[in-house]
Amino acid sequence: MATAHGSAELMDFDEVFETYEPVLGFEVHVELSTKTKMFSAAPNEFGSAPNTNIAPVDLGLPGSLPTVNETAVRYSISLGLALGCQIAKSSRFARKNYFYPDLGKNYQISQFDEPIAFEGSVEVELEDGTTVTVPIERAHMEEDAGKLTHMGGSTGRIQGAEYSLVDYNRAGVPLVEIVTKPIYGAEKRAPEIAKAYVATIRDIVRSLGISEARMERGNLRCDANVSLRPRSKAGEEPAPLGTRTETKNVNSLRSVERAVRYEIQRQAAILAKGGTITQETRHWHEDTGTTSAGRPKSDADDYRYFPEPDLLPVVPSAELINELRAALPESPAIFRRRLQADYGFTDSEFRDILNANILVEMEETVKAGASPAQARKWWLGEILRIANAQGVEPGTLVTPFNVSELIALVESGQLTDRLARQVLEGVVAGEGSPDEVVKARGLAVVSDDTALIAAIDTALESQPDVLAKIRDGKVQAAGAVIGAVMKAMKGQADAARVRELVLERSSKL
Amino acid sequence: MPEQQVISAEQVQHLAGLARIALTPDEIQHLAVELGTIVDNIRKVSEVATADVPATSHPIPLTNVFRPDVVGEVLTNEQALSGAPESADGRFKVSAILGEEQ
Numbered sequence: 001m002a003t004a005h006g007s008a009e010l011m012d013f014d015e016v017f018e019t020y021e022p023v024l025g026f027e028v029h030v031e032l033s034t035k036t037k038m039f040s041a042a043p044n045e046f047g048s049a050p051n052t053n054i055a056p057v058d059l060g061l062p063g064s065l066p067t068v069n070e071t072a073v074r075y076s077i078s079l080g081l082a083l084g085c086q087i088a089k090s091s092r093f094a095r096k097n098y099f100y101p102d103l104g105k106n107y108q109i110s111q112f113d114e115p116i117a118f119e120g121s122v123e124v125e126l127e128d129g130t131t132v133t134v135p136i137e138r139a140h141m142e143e144d145a146g147k148l149t150h151m152g153g154s155t156g157r158i159q160g161a162e163y164s165l166v167d168y169n170r171a172g173v174p175l176v177e178i179v180t181k182p183i184y185g186a187e188k189r190a191p192e193i194a195k196a197y198v199a200t201i202r203d204i205v206r207s208l209g210i211s212e213a214r215m216e217r218g219n220l221r222c223d224a225n226v227s228l229r230p231r232s233k234a235g236e237e238p239a240p241l242g243t244r245t246e247t248k249n250v251n252s253l254r255s256v257e258r259a260v261r262y263e264i265q266r267q268a269a270i271l272a273k274g275g276t277i278t279q280e281t282r283h284w285h286e287d288t289g290t291t292s293a294g295r296p297k298s299d300a301d302d303y304r305y306f307p308e309p310d311l312l313p314v315v316p317s318a319e320l321i322n323e324l325r326a327a328l329p330e331s332p333a334i335f336r337r338r339l340q341a342d343y344g345f346t347d348s349e350f351r352d353i354l355n356a357n358i359l360v361e362m363e364e365t366v367k368a369g370a371s372p373a374q375a376r377k378w379w380l381g382e383i384l385r386i387a388n389a390q391g392v393e394p395g396t397l398v399t400p401f402n403v404s405e406l407i408a409l410v411e412s413g414q415l416t417d418r419l420a421r422q423v424l425e426g427v428v429a430g431e432g433s434p435d436e437v438v439k440a441r442g443l444a445v446v447s448d449d450t451a452l453i454a455a456i457d458t459a460l461e462s463q464p465d466v467l468a469k470i471r472d473g474k475v476q477a478a479g480a481v482i483g484a485v486m487k488a489m490k491g492q493a494d495a496a497r498v499r500e501l502v503l504e505r506s507s508k509l
Numbered sequence: 510m511p512e513q514q515v516i517s518a519e520q521v522q523h524l525a526g527l528a529r530i531a532l533t534p535d536e537i538q539h540l541a542v543e544l545g546t547i548v549d550n551i552r553k554v555s556e557v558a559t560a561d562v563p564a565t566s567h568p569i570p571l572t573n574v575f576r577p578d579v580v581g582e583v584l585t586n587e588q589a590l591s592g593a594p595e596s597a598d599g600r601f602k603v604s605a606i607l608g609e610e611q
Contacts, residue, residue: 067575070575070576092566152605168601307567
């Protein structure tokens with residue numbers, strides 16, 4: 001059934017647009033960072049031992065009844081408002097019925113025809129500063145499902161699995177699913193718009209403080225819908241929408257961009273040969289940069305939604321909506337402009353930060369005490385270099401707090417830049433905080449002048465010709481001695497201080 | 510008996526498939542008639558309910574019943590797994606399923 005990964009034929013990306021026009025759509029799931037679950041008082045916590053954060057409701061045990069988390073409702077309304085949506089006068093939960101062991105109940109409590117928020121739009125800023133408006137159809141509340149691990153079999157993938165292990169810690173975690181309307185006119189910028197849209201949603205939920213929004217942890221998950229239709233000539237009616245595919249498992253901003261690009265090229269190659277697109281779910285494979293066929297979407301997707309009989313309608317009062325509207329933070333676009341001014345960065349300096357997706361990390365690093373210039377230097381330099389080498393987002397490597405600690409160590413002279421890079425390596429490798437790595441690896445700068453002077457005296461005595469030159473005022477000759485001292489100190493000395501001391505000792509010896 | 514069959518055998522078959530219930534052709538025919546009768550009876554109610562009667566999913570007009578976001582009791586891992594036919598590594602063990610998250 002499944003196509004072997006990477007076997008699909010692709011059309012050249014630019015060539016696609018001579019004949020076809022892509023239409024995009026996104027479903028983004030946001031896990032809310034409430035203390036408890038959507039429908040039970042079990043903790044909403046990442047990383048606990050399996051099946052320890054669960055109440056009877058989360059297992060769907062007979063006789064257990066769901067209760068609605070008030071904070072999750074408030075967060076959902078805030079998010080709806082931030083997406084420019086109307087908030088429903090009355091909103092209702094519904095059961096989505098399906099059989100799969102990721103939920104014990106055989107249904108997911110979601111919302112169907114009465115979502116909490118609908119009809120909004122989001123301004124998405126692209127890398128060159130232009131803005132695209134993405135229309136939002138709805139944002140609805142639902143519960144997350146448990147996590148399945150497929151065991152056995154040769155590949156560990158679903159096809160070869162012998163059994164699956166289920167952890168229901170995530171079952172019942174509050175989610176908001178944000179659904180866009182079809183996005184037309186994206187053209188060649190479709191992959192970039194996809195990435196920028198998800199980044200914007202991430203920035204919005206972070207600024208609202210309602211989600212950790214860490215894609216690598218699955219706090220923010222994107223399903224990308226892509227379809228192609230024949231390009232219509234001027235004056236013609238646009239062609240009807242083509243058959244779409246829904247690509248799941250897209251768990252980083254970079255992957256969103258790549259997956260959309262890949263699907264556009266794959267579908268175009270099929271259509272150009274006179275083939276048809278199968279309406280199906282496709283899985284994104286990070287390692288190969290390809291998608292593979294999953295479950296066909298068809299009439300079998302009959303979830304038989306009906307109003308959840310165990311829960312009452314949510315009827316947000318005008319007072320509540322006004323209160324939450326008044327508490328909305330500035331929009332990400334305004335926030336960015338303010339931050340740029342505060343940091344005193346030029347447009348291009350600031351754009352590098354946006355494009356590297358390190359704005360939030362920058363902000364937190366500066367809040368923790370680092371100067372904007374130093375924070376920018378480390379995030380855009382060494383950290384980004386390691387991130388690119390490992391193919392991950394910079395923010396997953398090291399915490400802003402640790403970066404600010406590292407910068408403080410450099411600024412106080414305890415580390416040179418070169419030593420700091422080694423310390424960073426240790427922090428990224430999970431060896432602890434910068435302080436701990438400095439101690440464990442013995443990386444601190446030798447700031448004890450006695451040790452430096454001893455090394456300098458030895459070096460000067462072994463190079464009397466250099467000593468003579470320095471005494472004659474040819475200070476550039478000191479370089480040879482400084483080099484020898486740095487070598488003796490295994491690089492763990494501040495070169496400027498060594499130079500000072502070399503000149504001082506030269507006059508005394 | 511309703512005058513015409515409002516639920517077809519195909520619809521019953523489809524629903525049975527969705528609900529993972531195996532039915533014999535006899536059972537399908539039988540259920541089609543029974544379900545048809547139920548649907549027909551409900552249709553009579555909708556003849557009485559005029560446009561000014563709002564759809565309702567709950568008989569008591571309550572709204573906004575919430576729980577504060579405060580952590581409460583949880584099951585221990587042993588309690589959670591106590592009803593599981595099979596478990597391993599603190600998790601529920603289920604047969605491999607060709608499918609995926611919905």
